[in-house]
Amino acid sequence: MTTSEVAQGPFQVYPQSPAVSVKKGTGQDKNARPLSLSGHVGFDSLPHQLVNKSTCQGFCFNILCIGETGIGKSTLMDTLFNTNFENFESSHFEPKVKLRAQTYDLQESNVRLKLTIVNTVGFGDQMNKQESYQHVVDYIDTQFESYLQEELKIKRSLHNYHDSRIHACLYFIAPSGHSLKSLDLVTMKKLDSKVNIIPVIAKADTISKSELHKFKIKIMSELVSNGVQIYQFPTDDETVSTINTAMNGILPFAVVGSSEEVKIGNKMVKARQYPWGVVQVENENHCDFVKLREMLICVNMEDLREQTHTRHYELYRRCKLEEMGFTDTNPESKPVSLQETYEAKRHEFLGDLQRREEEMRQMFVQRVKEKETELKEAERELQGKFEQLKRLHSEEKSKLDEKRRSLEDEINTFSKKKAATELLQGQSFNTNANLKKDKDRKKSLEMEAKDVNLTCDEATNQNHNCCFRNL
């Protein structure tokens, strides 16, 4: 695997990527003057040292495969990496799109590769596909986010960090022969600024050569007219620019995958056997599989990783930090350091906090006052009522007392009269009628007195009850 080119000038090493990125000579610094050496110093072994170091560490690569269920994503991965990744068939009836990531450790000669393959499950199966792209975008953002978090940590270990950001996205187009599907267009538009998209035409053994040519042209023109930026193989490095330019013109690759082998001549090749012929996967006349393998793995794997880090990740990071309120230059166009921004933010935040506290305290005090006044009002009212009732009660009582006194007076006068009549009776015993009459009168008067007493008692009872009730 090629990772570095001959250095032309000062080169930068990224914190997590063990590879060297030198694409163009960064030009001579104005303060440094070129010198010529009179002998061999030995720093031309620097690239080799770097290569050794990175080979020891191992490489990491993440591929995302997006395509309809059954379009051949897993088979193509098996064929590309010449192994069996043990994937199982998914059903067509998933309620929404899910992403399934699996990590494998591969080794070729002395180079170790930690490969993560992320497959979409249920993509394109639902009746309403308006939300399908969102799940993929969310997954990619999550990987960026966890990398950003690691970068912003105080104690961070980036060289040990397992980079899960997606380096390449293979988008599988169904071979309808006409043009892209509407879902493909919508999804690719949303993903082109987040990941390197490499479109491939899947199951290409169903399209004849002439149809394929027209199909490819149609697809590319549709992508261009809708402003979708797919990944372009880099053409600025002389060693690979010719082949990359040629390949850029063959996009999208028409691929066929197969895990079965067929005997052709005297060797076993990966192929698909039909009643009318055998499609050989690695035959360049039959499909573009070999080209895809070369471009994706042999030539440009490192560039894909670099692009992901320098372009897509940086874009994400910038958007995220701007959201949080960080800027590189303040309103007077003077560069602002991160520390100052932090301090300013913190100040602002504390001030905000204090203000809020004050507000709440004031509100509390106000509420308490209101409540107090309310309660006082209530108390006063009750007091007033109580006084009134007391007055009423005493008035009624005095009335009844008067009535009682008058009745008692009556009773007294009556008993006096009674005594007088008895005296008179003692003097004349003939008049029974008078006696009887008197007796009757006495009875009636007594009854009256009893009644009056009763009503008096009743009245006092009632009054007492009223008083109790009012209170």
Place this chain on the structure above:
Amino acid sequence: MDAIMLQEKLVERLLCHRVKTSRQKEKQYVGFATLPNQVHRKSVKKGFDFTLMVAGESGMGKSTLVNSLFLTDLYKDRKLLNAEERINQTVEIIKHTVDIEEKGVKLKLTIVDTPGFGDAVNNNECWKPITDYIDQQFEQYFRDESGLNRKNIQDNRVHCCLYFIPPFGHGLRPVDVEFMKALHEKVNVVPLIAKADCLTPNEIKKLKDRVREEIERFGIKVYQFPECDSDEDEEFKQLDKELKECCPFAVIGSNTVVEARGQRVRGRLYPWGIVEVENQSHCDFVKLRNILIRSHMHDLKDVTCDVHYENYRAQCIQDMTSKMTQDNRMESPIPILPLPTPDVETDRLIKMKDEELARMQEMLNKMQQHIHDGKD
């Protein structure tokens, strides 16, 4: 080659079977054995018509297959939409009608195309325009049939619907299931596996089994070929059995003619070989053509008339009846026989009669009550 010859024999047999027997029994010759010939003559004079609907996502090869089936080019100068135009596309219904003739037999062929099906991003209820169209045709026929002048009824009912299942998946998808379930009681649905040249024979078998099992599981009633009579001979029965097991047919279509094995055939040219459309070992195109055109075209029409149309008619009448009793808002002791075109006059008369009846019923009840009370 054997299979093709056998099938040719079958077709001949169907036509000439009974003519032979008529000549054998010359002693008691009445002459009605020539009835089939008379029917044949009359039908040739009248001509036939057939309406075929094709449905499926765009790019499945529907137009190519129709062209291959009827050996004409029905889709000259067709304009295909771009992907961005299809994001919110609704389904259209386009009819192509052609008159073709073969050996004196005229056929008026109508192909109903459904561009836009399954192409939008949101495909909820994308079959509604299609079911509406089918219902419209039924309704029009219903009205014509119940009209006064029935001489020249145009039969625009859809006799058969070919549904194209994409071969790129593992089986049926939700949109396939929903579509077939919405249509299986309105039209004869014949499912096909489209673009079968992307599947090896093993894969074809697996996919067919899967699709058959899913059709049964979801309760989709696809068109069933009628059972052959028990007095047919063994090879016919064998053929019939093979045909049924082949369903759904895996088809390939082609608009181009290529040179293969010294002959000019319809096919597709690949760097690794040539696919012949009419080669039975390559695909089931020949079987489909025979079923659709050579042996079962009339059966498809019959099933449409006898089953689907009758279902529609019964449903229609039931709706009308329940609506009428709802309007009257009372139970009539005699079931109302609805006229196909109920007009206002008869409606009124019927209502009056109903009221009278109800009144008489009440009087009867009262009298009965009276008698009952009188007894006590």
